[in-house]
Structure formats: structure tokens, C-alpha cells
Amino acid sequence: MSDRTAPRTSQPAANTASPSLDDIFRRLVARQPGLPALIDPPDKRRITGTAPSALTFAEADLAVSSLAAQFVNSGLPAGSVIALQLPNTVEFMLTVLAALRAGLVIALVPQLWRQAELSAALNRTGARAVVTMGTIDGVNHADLAMNAAVEAFSIRHVFGFGINLPEGMTPLDGQPDTSPRFPTQDVRRVAAISFDVTPDGSRAIPRTQLHLIAGGLALFLESGIAQGATILSTMQPSSFAGLTASLVTWLLSGGTLALNHPFDSAVLEQQLVDEKCGALVAPGPLVGRLQEAGMLERLPALRHVVGLWRAPEQVASSPEWTQTSATLTDVYLFGEIGLFGARRGDNGAPTPIQPGPYGASRNEPATPMAGEIILTPHGTLALRGPMVPASAYRPLTDGPRTALSPAPPIAVDYVDTGYAARRDRASGALCITAPPAGLMSVGGYRFLANDLQEWAKRLAQGAMLTALPDRLSGHRLAGRANDNARAREALSALGLNPLMVEAFRDRTAAAS
Template sequence: MTSPFPPEIRARYRDEGHWGDVTLPAMFAATCARVPERLGLVDAPNRPQVAGGTVRRMTYAAMREAVDRYAALLQAQGLGPGSLIATQLPNIAETVLLYLAIGQIGAVLSPISIAYRSAELRDLSKVAGFDAYISLASLKGQPFYAERLDALPGGVLRLGIGDGLPDSVTPLDIDAPGIPAPTPAELDADALYAVFWTSGTEGVPKAVPKTHNNMMASSLGAWKKLNLPDGANILAPFPFVNAAAVSGLMMCWMRTAGALFLHHPFDVAVFLEQLKTEDVTYTMVAPTVLVYLRGLASDPDLHPALNRLIAIGTGSAPPDPEVFVFFQERFGIPVVNFFGSNEGAQMCSSVDRLPDPRQRATFFPRDGDENWKPDLRTANGGSFTLVDPATGAPVTEPGALGEMYHRGPALLPGYYSRAGLDRSKFTTDGFFPSGDLFQISDCGTLIRFHARSRELIVRGGMKISPVELDNVLSALPGVREVATAAYADSQMGEKVCLFAAMNPGESLTLPDVTAFCDRIGLAKFKWPERLEIVEALPRTPLAKLDRKALARWLAEHGEAHA
């Protein structure tokens, strides 16, 4: 498959040292040759209950053999360079092995969330035109593949793993006898490695293509900022379905050449068991899990696990700054805050740039702003400008707010479909408007995520950032997680509703919330005027807060149900 990037872009990022000629399969093969007997891949202990089969603990040599067998089985089905192969799998050993095998034969991976059912799969198939689809027979003891069969177009090869697959599905069994060696494929680091999918909160998910070099740039940025040593072991509780998880966890593991401990769907008891019993060096968790771990820190059985950690990564939602302080002061663990998108944005608040843990939870370095210090770059080698959404003028002054337009070696070449690449959102000079609003700090050297441009709450003409409110209100006593959203009001246009999930045995009332806002000196127009107590906040298939689901719920429920 030819590169989706023009020659001048390829030359530019090669000259800058961001792109090269190493593909993901080449990186994996080199690691297998260097440390063949080192432990490389470990299933979660509940794997039999989640996906069937037995728990695998594989060395790099065993992985190398398994990947070759999967590659040969895929080639036997007529798949090869340019074939688009969809996968819908939890984080089990076969998932990682298949991702590597698909790349090895020159095909293109397209991972799909296991939360998607036949309706979403049908929509994605129309956009991408898959050549093959791989999933598993059952998930948590319930048939999984059978429900999705009719959503796939007739020409799609149906491949699967596990016992009990439908008759029309060809099993991929690497333990079968007589599997030949795979045929070597000519690989190009500028060719597509994967097609990821956006969350779909604004309609049908968009297809985000990424080359090997795109992924290398993303993973190199995270790996450098984390400063993980050779042989570092990684516990991966985020599903490998988006660019952030694949580059920030799976590919960081490929660079450290340690063990990758798999986990998914998220189960806090299993996660804690893995932390306590395995030699984990680094993990990345949602902010709510950080809060949960803080609450368990008095458990002496957990202390050895926490003391083994070099760092903890977090992202996907605004974190509580006091949690960052706690882990750094109590256990010497720096919590590293990431902000990214499938399309290619990546910022990282690391200890070397932001030693103050409270700042690290809220701000990101302004590195990469071409209107500030044009020689600096973001974590993945990119750059950006902040643009006034109303005027289109550059935003440069401390305290000012603008939409981030970014470009760089991790940026997608355009949205994907079999009809071609859609670059209609790009500016003439190659910037991609992210829809994310950032505010420059008062000191001028940092930026802070403010809100998605379409999620701002406008109360009587006053614009309110829901992310800012989430950060402030996460300190309410007794809450596990919170989020704010707008609801319609005939006089003010919109008002603020607070959704709160409580810790066991805790309660919260609207007067409690307003008293808290008054006590901390929050401007009154930002105070929530409605409270909804919920079991948990809605999440997208990529584990991000689904604020639009909250807004839809509010639109459907006129009266409060606190």
C-alpha cells in the first residue's frame, strides 16, 4: 500500500528525525531476537471467565512463534498488503498477537470496541469496507460473534478465536498441526498500520488512519516522558482500541521490552490482584481509579505494589490535583497527565516539565505553540496554534482562550474511507482544528484544557467551562466522580446540572453543593442549580466521559430527580 502522505511531508519529518524506516513488526522482531527468554505477555487471571481459554504467560520467543503462525493463517485466507482487518476483542494475548501478525503481513488493523453491537458494526462496515473481521465466540459466557454476523456485509471474511464459533466463521487456531511459515511481506514505515475510530459522540464514528511512523512518533513521546527503563513491566487496563492506548501502552511496552500484563474489561478486584502479585513498573488508569487507590493506600498489602511503581499515567477526564500530591508525597510516585486524541494531539505533563504535582494535574507545558516559542514541540513532536473561535485570529496573551489547531508527525493524513481520504477539515497550511479549547496560564508558559468547543455552558451570556467545574467539584466530600452539563432554562438559556456518583454510605444535597461553592469563593453564575445522583457516569467506548449523553438525558427529563 502506498503512503497516504505526500513526499514533502515524508521528507520533512524524516529530516526532523521524527520518522524513519522501522515498522512495528521490525521493532517486535528485534526485541524477540534480543531478549527471547524474557517474559513478554501475560493474560489477566480472570481471562477464562472473560473470554474462555487458559491464562497465557509467554516469553518473547513463544510470542514470535505465535505471531508467525497467525500471520500464516491470515495469509492462507488470502489476506495481505492493504487488506483491512477489523478486530473486536478484549485485552487478551490473542489480541496483541493478532495486531502484530496483521502488521507483519502488510495488512491494516482496525480495532473496534467490544461495547459496539450490530448497529455500530454495520455503520463502521459501510465507512471502511472491511476485508475481514475477527472476534471471539463468547464474552463473559454469552455468545458474542453470533449477534454480529448479520451486521457484516457478505464479502467480509469471518474469522474467529475460541470454542463455539458459528458454523460460518473460520477458526484461527495456532495450535493446529501443519501450519507453514508465513511468506515475508515487503513493509513500508510510511504505509498504513491501523484505522482507528473516534468515539462517535457527534454521529457515526470517523475512521482515523495511522501509519507505522505516526504510531512511532506517538509512542516515542510517551516513552521518553515516562523515562521507563529497559525491562519495565506494564499493566494495561485500557482497551487496545484507540491510538492512545496502542501507542501509549502497547507500543511503550514494545520499547521497554518487559512484560505486558493484560486487563480488560476493567475489574477493580482483578486490577488490585495484578498490582499485588505481579512486578508492575508502570500502569495507566482513569482518574476515578486513582481516587480509589488513594482510598486503599492504608492497606499494608498494597504498599509493596505501590512502591514498585515508577510512575502512574492518567487521562480521559480531569484529575483531582490532591491525588497527584498524595501519591508523590506518600509513595514517591509521579502521576503523569496525558491529553490526546485519535487524530494525533498529544500533550504530557511530566515531572521534568512540571515538578509541582498540583500544576501537573491541571496544566500542560505550552511547548509546541508556534506563536510562542516555535522551536519547541509537544510530547509527540507536534506543534499547534491557538485560534479565537469567533475571529480566527491567533491567541497569544496570558489568560486568553483559543481552539487548538495542531499538526505534526503523529497527525492523521485525513479521515479514512474506501472512497479516499477526507482532508476537508484541514487548513491550507496543514493544521487540524481539534475542537478543544485551551487557556493560556497567567504566567504564559502553560496551557489548560478548558472544554470542548461544543460543550460550553452559556448561562445568561456567561460562558462556563464544564471541565473547570468538574475539577472544582471533584473535591466535594463523599463523591467518587462528578461531571457537569447544561440543561435548558427559559430565562437564562442554560443552567448547570451536577451529576455525582457517591462513595458507599455517602450522601449529597444541592444545598451541600451551593455551600461548598460559596465556601471556596466560586463565582455564583457557575454554581450548579440542579443535582442528579447517579450510579456511575456514562462513558464512551474509549472510556472518556460522555458529556453529550448527560445533555441528552437532561433534555429528556425536564424535572430534577435528585
């Protein structure tokens, strides 16, 4: 990441109207130090090999200060980029808050990324440090981080949580020798970087704390989550939407954040019952499956469900919401560009989306503007507003446009999402009809269609890798080669993520 975009927080910041995320957290610590703040997944030992923990606000604050001191004492100057590849556990939330307290910029690395993508992200952002977990779901992420760091000349430190960390990795489980003075935070400076794929290729998307707070407010106010609620989040916080739906929403509510890996429905249900959760944040397709299974009817304490749709074109055809004790808020996600939410009404159908400005809460028209939705002249949906990093999506080149070049933006503060949309003639509401051309989305991971073929060509003649439509994840990858086992080995050796590797799994046994 260039010096022009990195924050310079070593100097005292000018007075700003908005508090930082750390300011909000410190206020909660001062007001309710003994109340529960963060709760690990109950099956954390299976995921990371370490025991689950639960922290009060005072305990979480001590952990944040300890981590922040370790970062500062290691020699990381304010404004340095620190990459995070962690599971959805307490360590993720503590590390984000600690990095912000130390004046660092967090780079959110998806958990499924392997060495090739991780190395590219470290080099692109000029990261000086990496934080990871020893193992995540049986994968040795410590070795992945160490190997990726070798290919990134800017890396000076590799930090790790967990057990059996390799030599050369700095553990983050100890206490710092000294407590340094932390820099003053400026919410207008870049605080986080996420990664997106556009028709122009992969991009690193920098965001300020104001962007993060604006996204969290839009989600929190629209969903109506109560102050002090216990929120259970199954969202991996390695994206703008995942971070705002979990960390930022938790800080705004002032309640408790429980974390979960949504691989086991029985564990999820038991955790919702044990923690008496009043709110659930989960992928939209998963919410539909939980309703069909009858799980939500067995949760009398649940009052709010927030479903995040990475394939927003699927919302219109989703099942009606039949729960009477809990409300459902659909959150439309458009890569890393932005989001908006719409709480469903009494009829259980998705709320019609009208173009134009919208407030942080659609039920309270007087709330501050969260953003604006427009239909572009070429039939796509565009966004602008306080959460949209418009400058990050400007064309990568100023050269002459060709017939294949994307159309110019309507205005400098708008970002065209690329999602095809049209207006309903009767109601005037927007109908999102298709994802961006040339992009494939598998859950939270986006690929260029051309990239899939390029990777397939590196295997052997006749190898094919493609994306097929999938109701739950948008697309699923499928591959074909003369020897699928050798194809998997080759893709693993190239350092590609398991979505591509497992596309070449042997289907013979399944077919029989």
C-alpha cells in the same frame, strides 16, 4: 476503505530510517527469546471462558507467525483491512502483530460496539475480514460478528478465538498448513484505522506505523518507564491512545506486558504484586481512585504510573499526587487526533502546559519534537506533529461555508481538537476548559448530541436520551421512556451498544 488510502505492501518497500513495529518485536525475540513477553489477565476465564496464558518472546513470535500465515493462506492480499474486536488479552496483541507481519491494515473496533456500529465500520473501511472472541463478558461476540458480516459485502472471512464458535467462523487456534513468505512492510503506509466522532460526524482515521511509533515514543519517554520494565495496562487497545499506551510502549521498553480488565480492584492489586510490575497504565480517573483507596502505597515495586485522560479538561482539578515511590504522568487525549504527556513534579500538582513545540520528553529538551500545541484565534486547542493524521480531519466537503460550519484550520498540518482553552495571564500556561461543543464522551466512546435524540425518537413519542456530566467518565447516559424495559429491548434489537441500552435501566428500585 478506498484503494488510494490502503497500503500496497506486496512490493518491496524503499529503505526507511524507522524500523517497523514487527522489526522491533523481532529484535526483542532475537535478543531475549526466553524472557516473559505477554501475560493474560488472571480472571481471563471469567471474561472469555478460556484459561489465562503467559508467553515468552519466542513463544509469542511463533504465535504471531502462525496467525500471520493463517491470514495469508486464507487469501487475504496485502493491504486488506482486517477488523479486530477483541478484549484486552494476549490474543489482541498477537493479532495486531500478526496482521502487520502479513501486510494487513488493522481496524480497531471498540469492544462495546454492537451490530449496528460494527456493520457501519466494516462497510466504511471495506474490511475483508473480522477477528473476534467467542464471548466477552457474557456477550456472544461471535454471533455479533457473523451477523454484521452479512451486512458488509466486502467481508470474506470471520475469524474467532475461544470456544463454542458458530458454524462458518474460522477458528484461530490451529497451526497453518504452510508458512508463506510475508510481504515487506513500509512504515509509511497505512497500518491501522481507528474511529472518531467529530462535529461533522463519524470518521475512520487511518494511521501509519510512524504515527503509532511517534505516539508511543512521546508517552514512553515522558513517563520515564525503564527499559525491561513489567508494564501492566488496563487500557482497552481499541483506540490510538490505547494501542500506543500498551503495545507500542511495551515494544519500546523491551520488557513484559501484563494485561488487565479494571473491573475488580482486588484482582488488579494482586496482579501488580504477583508480576512485580514497575509501571501501571490506567485511565486518569481510575488512578485517582486507586490513590485514595491506598492501594498504590502497598506496591513497593511500582515506579511509574501513567494516567490517560479522555476528558483532558479534568486534569487541572484532579487530586494532587502524593506517592513518593512512583511518578505520575498525565496523558492528555483528544479523541483520535493525538496526545501529549506531562510528568508531575515534586509538588504533586499537574504540570503547566505551555503552547508551542514540545519534545518526546519534557525533561530532555534535546529529544526529537513530538508535536506542537497552539491556541487558535477562536479559543480552542490545536495539535500538529508526527503522530497527528492531519489529512484525516480535513473538512468532509468543499462546499460553501455557513454560519454553522467549523472554522477553517490554521494550517493544513494542524488539527483543531475543538477543546476550549485559554492562557493563564500570570504563567502563560494553557487551561483546557471544556470539551468540543455538540460532542458527548462516555469513557472512550463519543457521540453527537443530536444522534442521541435521533435514536430516542425511534423508540416512542416522549422518549428522551441525554448525556449528564460525570466526574469519572466525562458523561453518563440517562434515558426516559413510558416503558423502560421495552425501550431497552428496542435499542438492543437495533444493534446499539449497551451504553445506550442501559441508559433506560429501571431506577425505581435504586431510588427506594
